[in-house]
Amino acid sequence: MTTSGLYDLVTSEGDDGTVHPDEQLWTPGEDAVENGFIVHHGLHITGIDGPTDDHLYPVGFVVLGHQRWADIIEAAAAYMAQVHGWRNLHLYPGDDPSVLIPRIPRAVLTHGVFLRHPHPDHDCGCEWDETWRMVWAPSTAPGAVPITAMRHPAAPVTTAASPNPDEGAPAIWAA
Template identity: 80%
Template sequence: MTTTGLYEIGTSEGDDGTMHPVEQLWTPGEDAVENGFLAHHDLRITGIDDPTDDHLYPVAFLVLGHQKWADIIESAAAYMARIHGGRNLDLYPGEDPAVLIPRIPRAVHTHGVFLRHPHPDHDGCGCEWDDTWRMVWAPPTRCGAIPITAMRHPAAPTNAAGIPDPDQIPTATWAT
């Protein structure tokens, strides 16, 4: 899950009228695989959806850390194969192979903040946030921001997932 803009930690009102956080900063580490990331070689990758739509397949990929473009492509193909049974990165599973996709998008080095439900280490509380996280694009100076390499899925619309554009945002750079 992703959103754009500055992040704000969600709150809810308790029975006594006090506001309580419903999420906290999360730094994915060794627990990344248990929380939806796939381990491919030494990389941790996940597919994400556009924050405004609900798609059957990911519109973009996030890899923890700043990684090489070729490694992102390999990891994204492995993600699609393992999670969705897709054999080609340039198509979504079941699409017409005659459809031309001119090129694989470039990967972007950027930063993001991960927000997670505040109590992931115990049995679920039954609320809507249980076992979920969301990621917000952020400048590298923001509290909790970590390096991320992001790439749109080649079959997704160009503006999918709102990945920062290095030609417009100085804190993002093209992956090599």
């Protein structure tokens, strides 16, 4: 899951007066596969939902590290095949194949921060325990990791809320 705003670390003061983050920072590494990423030709990729978190299928993809656009498209297709059993990347199930699908969106090189539950809005032990979410971040933010992001071709442009380099977002177009 993602949010569209830039990352802002929220902290709380503990009983002993120590300030700590409300959510812990997580850097996906060897445990990335255990947390929803797949590996395709050495790339760690996962599908992401939009800010509303109400879609059955991914509206976008994130890949760890800065990667080439063509590699992202191939990895996204592999993700959809492996996770959802799709044979192509272009349509959501039930979509009308006669409707024009916009060309595959370009990937952006940006940064994100992965936050892990617990979150102050949810008590420990709830359904959100041990889940993560990602927020876009400038490269200088604490815990920011380089990622490549791409909207799913069938998702409306506004759904994925990926950073847009043409609008001054902290991102550049992938080659």
